[in-house]
Amino acid sequence: MSGRERRPVTIYEVAERAGVSIATVSRALRDSELVAAPTRRRVQQVAEELRFRPSRAGRALAEGQHAANGIVFPDLSGPYYAEVVLGYEEVVAKLGRSVLILATNGRPNAAEAVLELAGRVDGMVIMGRTVADEVVARIADTGLPLVLLARPPVGLVDTIMTDNEHSARDLAAHLLGHGHRTFAFLGDPDESPDVAGRYAGFRQALTDAGVDPPDPTRCAFDVRAGYAAARELLSRTRPNAVVCANDEVALGALQAAEDLGLSVPGDVALTGWDDIMAARYTRLTTVHQPMRALGATAARRLDERIHGVATKTRPDVLPTRLIVRTSCGPHDREV
Amino acid sequence: MSGRERRPVTIYEVAERAGVSIATVSRALRDSELVAAPTRRRVQQVAEELRFRPSRAGRALAEGQHAANGIVFPDLSGPYYAEVVLGYEEVVAKLGRSVLILATNGRPNAAEAVLELAGRVDGMVIMGRTVADEVVARIADTGLPLVLLARPPVGLVDTIMTDNEHSARDLAAHLLGHGHRTFAFLGDPDESPDVAGRYAGFRQALTDAGVDPPDPTRCAFDVRAGYAAARELLSRTRPNAVVCANDEVALGALQAAEDLGLSVPGDVALTGWDDIMAARYTRLTTVHQPMRALGATAARRLDERIHGVATKTRPDVLPTRLIVRTSCGPHDREV
DNA sequence: AGAACGAATGTAAGCGCTTCCAACGACGGA
């Protein structure tokens, strides 16, 4: 119907066609109350006819703010981050702002991308191990409101974490209650602050109980890595229980145990972290994380910062909950 | 360290401090080749010192494009959409553009939000049942490049779908091969074009085979709804096989069967769709969807449109793959 | 030596919007 390469309709054309000034158009399309009702209607009608779609860039420039927030996360493939992002998006959208996302996942120029993102938003949250502290500090230094998620504090920036250490202690206590005395820990504390906290709490709890804590058996964060590491580990030694850094690793370990002809929890107990959907169906004992709440909380905190409400930085720690299923040991003959 | 309420550093300050014009700053920070090396270095140094973060709004306005793409999806909670978004983000980022997301999930003013989003991007993809065709048409009408994902075509807009009908036939054939002759279909074809396609293909395949196809047992798209619907269904009747519109519904149905003391696939066979992670661990026969590829393809197609490369609209159908596990019936005694 | 050229940089005009301030009438009160 319409011609090719149509230039977008601007406020000027609407103004001309409606026989008013651009100021009036601008007002009619927003302020409403400042412009007479008939004029307002006419302008809106013309805007509609012309399919006028105001350029947000123009508005952003004029208003001096983007009305958009960013979020940086390592990946979206696990259920973990997706939930967090969703919780974030929900709240941010409710505040009338848009959401820019950036996955750094093994992107070579992550720092650059984050810096670029910083120029498009009024504030952003940065999750876990995505970019170097240096980059975070640099951005914070420009005055851009920032919230860190599941990542140790950098300078004076707000931080939100889950209580990994606490749940690690709960988990350790539960495992000890089952009578387990020899352990392995699958995951790399250096790879993520979450894992570091989990391992630290776990180690501490065992030490407190007079049990010798294991060194971590380092492996990446996915099912495949968990499988490989567990297979190697279990064919070499046989701990009472294998504590995995997250559910995906545990799922891999479960498969490895099965392939080695080992029963879980009969021959070896197994636990995860995060309580992803698959954990429920594999009866995996794990730790539930309030992912959605994590994202939502970050969004709200960031908004306070953006509007200059929040005064001093306060770290926030969200509670976690131990989910006992059957992979950790027999509970009244259920298995 | 620095004062409160610092106004962001602009290109003017950098220019002044470096003793050059803003044009030179702009060039030094990008063109590079047009400005003498020493000047370039000096400018970059000053920009660094001042923590200059160029406002993307200014640039967008000057260049007449946002260098950002949008994506609209219903939800992110299932693994399905998350993967699609991730595939999309990956490609878009590689093209040097940013990604704006919008989840419409039961948001009352979805249409408005999508319209607003349209003013911030150079193009966007719209998934499944998020907004009315009317809204899509309205946006397409403004000339904004658009790609539809898992949604029936609207006007002359590009569309990308997965081959639901084809896989539905494969699935039906497989089920018939197991000797199943009475069926139920759990899911609402009116709720999503994907489900509609699945049901249509399934129904057709049964009809072709001379088997009476069931009417759909309508239910929402989540585990809980699947559980409720299946529980009701299975306590009323006993089909040989229950074909579920997606894995989450199937997971609910599985639980329902278990609670009713029914064995799967002994008493009733069960299948899903999507091949989410949990499906693997519940040994659910399902249909694998190339979600990541879906997002990536959409991103590329959109980019062609934005750059005016693509000429005529072509619908794209991505292949799916039947994943046979054990929930559909016994395969050489494996169960 | 003077002209022609090219590299380096500056000038300034926008990009599309918001909003302060001024202008303009119509109206009511003194």
Added chain:
DNA sequence: TCCGTCGTTGGAAGCGCTTACATTCGTTCT
């Protein structure tokens, strides 16, 4: 009747950037 007021609208500046075009100034060529 005149003026102050208020409701409505327009004029115009300016947000921070890019870029076409102009300017400047060494070089080189004749």
